[in-house]
Structures are given as structure tokens and as C-alpha cells.
Amino acid sequence: MKSFKGWSLVAFTLTILLIVSGCSDSASGDSTREMGDKSGRGSGNGKDKLVIGLDDDPPQLDPHLSSTAVDRQVLHSLFDKLVDIDEDMNIVPKLAKDWDISDDNQTYTFYLQEGVVFHDGTPFNAEAVKFNFDRMLDPAMGSPRYGEVEQVEQVNVIDELTVEVQLKTPFSPFLGDLTDRAGMMLSPTAVKESGEDFSRHPVGTGPYQFVERELQSHIKVSRFDEYWGEPAIIKDVLYKPYTDENIRLTNLISGDVDMITVVGFKDIKKIEGNSAVKLSAKEGRGFLGLHLNPAKAPFNNKDFREAINIAIDRQAITNVVYHGAALPAVSAFPPASWAHNPSLEVPKGDLTKAKSLLEKSGIKDPSFTIKVKPVETDKQMAEMVQSMLQEIGVTVNVEMQEIGSLLSSAIAGDYEALYLGWDGRTDPDGSVSRFFMSNGYNNYAKVNNPEIDKLLTDARVSLDQEERKKIYQRFSEVVFDEANYIFLVHIDENKAMKTNVNGFIHYPDGMIRPDRIYFD
Amino acid sequence: MMEQVQKGEITSVKTEYPRIRLMKEMLQRLLENKLAVVGGVFTILLIFLALFPGVVATHSHTEQDYSAVLVPPSAAHWFGTDELGRDLFSRVIYGATTSLKAGLISVGIALGIGLPIGMLSGYFRGVWDEFLIMRITDAMLSFPPLVLALTLVAVFGAGLENAMIAIGLVLTPSFMRLIRGEVLAHREKEYVEAARASGLPSWRILFIHILPNTIAPIIVQATLAIAAAIITEASLSYLGLGTQPPTPSWGSMLSTGQGYLEQAPWLGLFPGLFIFITVLSINLFGDGIRDMFDSKLK
Numbered sequence: 001m002k003s004f005k006g007w008s009l010v011a012f013t014l015t016i017l018l019i020v021s022g023c024s025d026s027a028s029g030d031s032t033r034e035m036g037d038k039s040g041r042g043s044g045n046g047k048d049k050l051v052i053g054l055d056d057d058p059p060q061l062d063p064h065l066s067s068t069a070v071d072r073q074v075l076h077s078l079f080d081k082l083v084d085i086d087e088d089m090n091i092v093p094k095l096a097k098d099w100d101i102s103d104d105n106q107t108y109t110f111y112l113q114e115g116v117v118f119h120d121g122t123p124f125n126a127e128a129v130k131f132n133f134d135r136m137l138d139p140a141m142g143s144p145r146y147g148e149v150e151q152v153e154q155v156n157v158i159d160e161l162t163v164e165v166q167l168k169t170p171f172s173p174f175l176g177d178l179t180d181r182a183g184m185m186l187s188p189t190a191v192k193e194s195g196e197d198f199s200r201h202p203v204g205t206g207p208y209q210f211v212e213r214e215l216q217s218h219i220k221v222s223r224f225d226e227y228w229g230e231p232a233i234i235k236d237v238l239y240k241p242y243t244d245e246n247i248r249l250t251n252l253i254s255g256d257v258d259m260i261t262v263v264g265f266k267d268i269k270k271i272e273g274n275s276a277v278k279l280s281a282k283e284g285r286g287f288l289g290l291h292l293n294p295a296k297a298p299f300n301n302k303d304f305r306e307a308i309n310i311a312i313d314r315q316a317i318t319n320v321v322y323h324g325a326a327l328p329a330v331s332a333f334p335p336a337s338w339a340h341n342p343s344l345e346v347p348k349g350d351l352t353k354a355k356s357l358l359e360k361s362g363i364k365d366p367s368f369t370i371k372v373k374p375v376e377t378d379k380q381m382a383e384m385v386q387s388m389l390q391e392i393g394v395t396v397n398v399e400m401q402e403i404g405s406l407l408s409s410a411i412a413g414d415y416e417a418l419y420l421g422w423d424g425r426t427d428p429d430g431s432v433s434r435f436f437m438s439n440g441y442n443n444y445a446k447v448n449n450p451e452i453d454k455l456l457t458d459a460r461v462s463l464d465q466e467e468r469k470k471i472y473q474r475f476s477e478v479v480f481d482e483a484n485y486i487f488l489v490h491i492d493e494n495k496a497m498k499t500n501v502n503g504f505i506h507y508p509d510g511m512i513r514p515d516r517i518y519f520d
Numbered sequence: 521m522m523e524q525v526q527k528g529e530i531t532s533v534k535t536e537y538p539r540i541r542l543m544k545e546m547l548q549r550l551l552e553n554k555l556a557v558v559g560g561v562f563t564i565l566l567i568f569l570a571l572f573p574g575v576v577a578t579h580s581h582t583e584q585d586y587s588a589v590l591v592p593p594s595a596a597h598w599f600g601t602d603e604l605g606r607d608l609f610s611r612v613i614y615g616a617t618t619s620l621k622a623g624l625i626s627v628g629i630a631l632g633i634g635l636p637i638g639m640l641s642g643y644f645r646g647v648w649d650e651f652l653i654m655r656i657t658d659a660m661l662s663f664p665p666l667v668l669a670l671t672l673v674a675v676f677g678a679g680l681e682n683a684m685i686a687i688g689l690v691l692t693p694s695f696m697r698l699i700r701g702e703v704l705a706h707r708e709k710e711y712v713e714a715a716r717a718s719g720l721p722s723w724r725i726l727f728i729h730i731l732p733n734t735i736a737p738i739i740v741q742a743t744l745a746i747a748a749a750i751i752t753e754a755s756l757s758y759l760g761l762g763t764q765p766p767t768p769s770w771g772s773m774l775s776t777g778q779g780y781l782e783q784a785p786w787l788g789l790f791p792g793l794f795i796f797i798t799v800l801s802i803n804l805f806g807d808g809i810r811d812m813f814d815s816k817l818k
Binding site for chain 1: 761778
């Protein structure tokens with residue numbers, strides 16, 4: 001009796017298993033056929049879902065509270081900005097179809113696009129723009145955007161579709177700042193309704209609207225049918241986090257991921273050699289380098305800083321660590337930037353000159369510690385610097401710290417040298433003021449140089465690009481001479497995608513705008 | 521644990537046979553165990569590498585050659601070169617120093633703390649044995665070892681020294697437990713009673729009489745713990761919290777190699793192989809020692 005019971009249980013389980021597997025079989029069979037039929041018709045639209053592999057799970061989907069780059073990848077499909085950039089980093093209309101700037105560079109008048117609605121049906125108008133600026137400026141919000149819009153004195157609604165922004169002082173980087181999160185427009189209705197919960201169901205005017213999110217699994221957005229501009233081609237976009245770059249790439253090559261936002265430098269050759277995937281590369285607008293702490297020995301000695309600056313062979317780092325997908329750096333501005341100074345030469349690792357500077361500095365048996373993130377490329381860079389400086393008799397220790405404690409060390413000034421870069425901003429000001437102005441937000445080295453302050457302030461006031469260019473060129477020379485920060489490389493902006501992904505436009509900010517992407 | 525506590529048997533063996541004959545027999549038992557011999561030979565080789573890496577290494581373990589990055593294994597570079605053009609063979613050899621250091625020092629710390637506390641706790645019993653020490657070890661043993669080590673390293677900061685301290689602390693409770701159990705079994709034996717009756721002070725009874733009789737299981741536990749410590753150090757370095765560059769560590773080499781599995785498989789293969797062989801050898805050797813002390817196995 002007992003054994004009969006046991007057998008019947010096994011039989012029952014097997015039957016259930018058979019039924020279940022039968023069901024899933026037929027289901028997947030159907031969907032394959034459906035896809036086959038569609039592509040057979042030559043529409044080239046067999047797939048209606050784009051899967052984007054992110055390098056992390058975005059912590060924050062409220063543009064006014066976001067402080068990581070990975071958030072922006074998702075935000076750019078949900079929110080439109082007042083203005084945008086084109087492929088060559090020119091500022092182009094978006095929600096503002098046109099604008100005027102007063103002669104004193106202190107009043108910006110935006111003429112808004114008509115017929116725009118938020119995903120929740122709220123109309124987009126001048127009131128909504130004012131609401132958004134007020135929210136960023138509200139001290140109670142503690143918005144990371146504050147630094148980008150703090151020059152705003154007040155926002156006046158002129159009529160339904162015209163809004164005027166008054167600045168406290170002339171601030172030419174203003175439009176550049178509005179091409180990213182500071183220019184993203186949130187639905188006032190949704191913000192008032194959900195308050196601090198806005199991040200969990202973000203509402204904008206973008207080509208895609210938020211559908212659902214499962215933490216550490218995926219974020220799903222879907223085409224917004226009442227979109228004011230050209231509607232998105234692919235219906236659904238799924239963002240999936242893959243923190244490990246090898247797993248991310250494997251999922252692109254052999255999994256269901258269509259595009260990845262961050263590509264490992266060592267993998268570039270592998271991608272180029274694989275016919276299933278393709279690479280899109282663009283010269284980056286940011287920089288990577290070493291913050292030297294002038295408040296601490298040995299970096300309180302200017303000759304020593306200079307010696308280090310010229311002893312490091314940037315080209316070798318570019319080749320070995322970044323596998324050629326980078327440019328050696330000498331200033332914050334890459335050669336493609338209008339602010340670049342071509343007369344500054346990238347140091348090639350001049351050890352003889354470095355040695356004589358070292359002697360001049362009078363420091364005996366110099367040594368210092370570089371703090372880096374526990375990231376393979378950062379570690380390799382540090383080991384190369386360690387080996388290069390050993391040749392001039394400088395001992396370098398490397399200490400790895402995860403990003404949170406690394407930033408705390410930076411802010412507290414608890415470091416000798418620290419490897420941290422910046423991904424760059426549309427306006428040159430956004431790439432340098434925060435690090436080099438005496439009151440800069442990220443002035444870890446506590447640089448306090450009146451000439452730098454004056455140059456950067458002048459560059460903010462002027463609207464004439466030629467004049468600003470001269471100022472930034474001079475600025476780069478002063479910063480190089482001071483050597484509080486050693487610019488090492490400008491890394492390329494790389495995206496990788498399956499071969500059938502088309503219509504991708506590679507914007508200099510590295511953010512994917514998925515609405516023009518299609519499969520074929 | 522139970523198994524080891526029962527090793528009280530050994531003393532009775534000792535009193536029945538002359539010492540020399542016993543040692544001969546034990547050595548014979550060890551040599552008959554082929555796996556233990558292989559493990560022992562590899563362990564001795566490893567110790568040699570760790571003590572004299574410079575003798576075996578063919579290149580400098582830190583010198584970078586940017587023109588020979590990720591070169592496959594060849595006559596010039598037996599294990600190939602790594603992502604910065606360093607000779608992998610030499611780095612793996614120097615990595616033995618790190619691993620052995622991590623194994624020995626952390627077990628040394630664990631023994632240094634665990635042995636005296638465990639002995640006193642087992643001999644004197646009382647409230648602080650039952651309610652304080654044993655409850656603390658219970659609490660510590662309830663954490664997975666790697667998680668506890670990670671937490672400790674996060675508190676102390678990354679680096680080989682801190683990793684060794686953390687691993688040592690993580691290993692301590694198991695030693696404390698073992699030693700306490702052993703002492704607990706011995707304190708009731710006749711020879712201890714005799715010693716007590718003849719008026720010997722407690723410290724003498726503990727360290728001159730009981731300790732030598734409990735040493736066998738401690739040695740076995742220590743060999744196994746060395747292997748565990750090497751793995752933990754490799755794991756911490758793999759996570760970037762152990763050995764800091766450019767000091768080679770098998771764990772951090774393995775971690776780098778993982779990213780190059782397709783482009784340069786040798787980068788992960790050789791450090792991984794050495795971790796595997798080392799831990800296996802030490803474990804086999806430890807097992808052999810355990811059997812050597814166990815008179816019931818014949």
C-alpha cells in the first residue's frame with residue numbers, strides 16, 4: 001500500500017511536469033513563429049523590445065535628486081530637457097523651441113513647444129517650467145542640481161508658452177547645464193501627488209513612459225503614444241543592471257541584451273572581432289587623473305608636483321590600460337573641445353628633467369600613497385605610475401577604497417594622491433569650475449589661486465566663444481603649471497550593440513536616447 | 521568536533537607503549553598514506569618557494585614591459601605575461617610568499633588567542649566559561665567565516681596585514697572550542713588528579729601536563745585552518761580588500777584573470793591552479809597527520 005502511494009505520487013508529479021513543459025513549449029514555439037512571420041514580411045520590425053544592459057542599478061529616477069551617471073541613461077528616455085545637444089555638442093531646441101539671451105547675459109527667455117503633455121496628461125507650460133526650477137532651488141530639497149542652477153534669481157511666467165529666467169550674475173554655461181538633468185521637466189501634478197516617492201513612478205514628457213521596476217532586475221519603459229515629437233520606433237525598452245563588465249558583455253554577445261552602456265577597455269578588440277556585435281566609439285569629453293593634495297607633504301612642494309607631472313608617460317597608460325581607446329591628456333579639455341589648448345604639449349615621461357626637479361625640491365626618499373577605486377583599470381593605472389616613478393626614486397603605495405569611502409577621503413582632504421576623473425559636461429565650465437575654483441563643489445585639493453578664480457569667472461560672463469576659448473587656454477596653462485591635478489587621459493565613450501541594432505546616434509554625453517533606434 | 525574531542529585515547533596508547541616505538545609506528549602510518557606523502561611533498565615545496573622565491577623566479581615580479589603585454593606562455597615567459605607585461609611565473613612564485621604568510625600568521629593569531637583562553641576556560645570552568653566565552657564563540661561561529669572576515673576588513677581597512685588579523689580573529693573561536701573540549705576531557709583523568717594531589721600549581725598542570733596531551737588535534741585543526749586561511753586571503757584579495765598592488769597575491773591575480781578568460785586564459789589558470797594544489801596538499805597532509813595520531817586506524 002505504502003509503495004503504491006509513493007509510485008502514484010511520482011506519476012502525478014511527472015504528469016504535472018509534462019503538462020507544464022508542454023505548455024511552455026507551445027508558447028515559445030508560437031512566439032518564434034510570430035517573429036519569423038513578421039520579419040518574413042520584410043518590415044524589419046520583428047522585435048518590439050530593446051534590452052539595454054546598464055553598469056549598475058540606477059539609485060534614483062528623480063532627475064532633481066539623481067547623482068549618478070547610470071541614472072541618466074534611464075532618465076533621458078523618460079524626460080525631455082528644455083534644450084538638448086546634437087552629435088557635435090551644439091545646443092539645439094527640445095522643449096524650448098527657441099530662446100533669447102539678453103545683452104547682459106542675465107535674462108534667458110524660452111519659447112516653449114506647444115501641444116506637449118506629461119505622461120499623466122498634465123499639460124506642459126511655462127508654469128511647469130517655473131515649478132521645476134523652484135523645486136531644484138528649494139533648499140529643503142537638497143537637490144544635487146542646486147549647483148547647476150544656483151545662478152537663477154527668479155523664474156517669471158510671461159504667458160502660457162513663454163518663460164523668463166533671471167540670473168543673479170551672467171552665466172554662459174547655463175544652457176549647457178539645461179541639456180541634462182537640470183533641464184529635465186517633471187510633471188508638477190505627479191510631483192505633488194507622490195512627493196518623495198516620485199523616483200518610484202517618474203513622470204515626464206519623454207518619448208517613453210515608466211511602466212514598472214523591479215530592483216536589481218529591470219526597469220521597463222514603454223512608448224508614450226501622445227508624444228509631441230516623432231513617436232519612438234521600438235515599443236518597449238528594458239533596462240537591466242549588470243555590474244560585472246564580463247557578465248555584461250557575455251549577455252550582449254550571447255544573451256538577450258541588445259546594447260550595453262559601458263564597455264570594458266580590454267574587450268574592445270574582442271567586440272571588433274565578433275560579427276554578432278558592433279562598437280560605436282566617440283572621443284570622450286571628460287578626463288581622468290590624479291588629485292594631489294597640496295596641503296600634505298610631499299605635495300606641498302611645487303617642484304615635487306611638477307616632477308611627478310612630467311615623469312608620467314601618458315601614452316603608455318593609454319596603450320596598456322585603455323588599450324588605445326583613449327587620448328593622453330594634458331588639460332581638462334580633449335583635442336575635440338573648442339576650449340582645448342594645442343600649444344600645451346602632453347608630457348612624455350621625461351625622467352632626466354623630472355630627476356633634476358626632484359633634486360631641486362630637496363625631498364629625500366620621497367614616497368606617497370595613491371588611493372584608487374577597486375576597479376581593474378584604476379588599479380593598473382596606479383601600478384604603472386608606481387613603476388614609472390620608481391625609476392626616479394619615488395616610492396608609490398597603492399591603496400584601494402570603494403567609491404563611497406574614496407569620495408569621503410577626497411572631501412575630508414584625507415589623501416596624498418587620489419585617482420578620480422570627471423565625465424565632462426557640455427559647457428567647459430561644468431568640467432573645471434567644480435574642481436579648480438576656490439569655492440568649487442569638488443575642490444578636494446582646496447586650490448585657491450586668484451588667477452584661476454578670475455579666469456573662470458570671466459569665462460562665465462562672456463558669451464563670445466572666441467574670447468572664452470582664449471580664457472580657457474590660459475586657464476589650462478596655469479593649472480598645468482600649478483600641477484595640483486595631473487591630467488592623464490581622456491577616455492573614449494564606447495557603446496556596444498548587437499549588429500541588428502540600427503539608428504543609434506552617439507551623443508557626446510554618452511547617454512542613449514532610445515527613441516530613434518530600430519532593429520533590422 | 522566530536523571526533524577530535526575523543527582523541528583522549530592517545531594518552532592511554534602512550535602509557536602502554538615505549539615512546540620510540542610509538543613514534544616509529546606513527547611515522548610508518550604516515551608514510552603508508554600515499555596521498556598524505558604527496559600532500560606533504562607539495563607543502564614542503566611550497567614552503568621552499570615562499571622562503572626563497574628569488575631562487576626559482578625567472579624574472580622580476582614587478583618589472584613591467586609594455587611591449588610584451590598579455591603574451592601567451594612561451595620559453596621566455598613560462599606562464600605568459602600579465603596585463604602590464606609582467607612575468608606571470610615569477611608573480612605566481614612570489615604569490616606563494618603572500619599566501620603562506622597569510623596562512624601561517626592568521627593561524628598563529630588564532631592559536632595565540634584561542635589556546636590560552638580555551639585552556640583556562642576548559643580547566644577552570646565556571647560562569648565566565650559557560651556564559652561569556654562559549655556564548656561569544658557561538659555568536660562568532662554563527663557568521664559565515666568570509667562574511668565576518670569581510671566585515672572586519674571593512675572596519676580595519678584593506679591590506680594584507682589587516683586581512684591576516686581579520687582571518688585570525690575569524691578562526692579563533694573554532695580553536696577556542698576545540699581546546700576547551702580537549703582540556704575538559706583531560707581535567708578529569710587520573711594523571712591530572714595525581715598531579716593535583718601532589719600539589720602542583722594549576723599553570724604547571726595546564727601547560728606541562730595537559731597541553732602536550734592535547735596537542736595532536738590542535739595540530740590537525742591548525743593545518744586545516746592554514747588551508748582555510750589561504751583561501752580566505754585569496755577571496756579577500758580577489759575582492760580587492762586583501763593584498764595591495766604591486767605585491768602579487770594569487771587571489772588578486774585570479775580576480776584580474778577572470779576578466780581575461782577569453783583573451784588570455786593563462787592569467788587566471790595558473791594562480792587558480794596554485795591555489796587549488798596548495799590547499800589540496802595542505803588538506804591531504806593534515807588528514808595524514810590526523811590518521812597518524814589515530815591508533816585505531818591500522
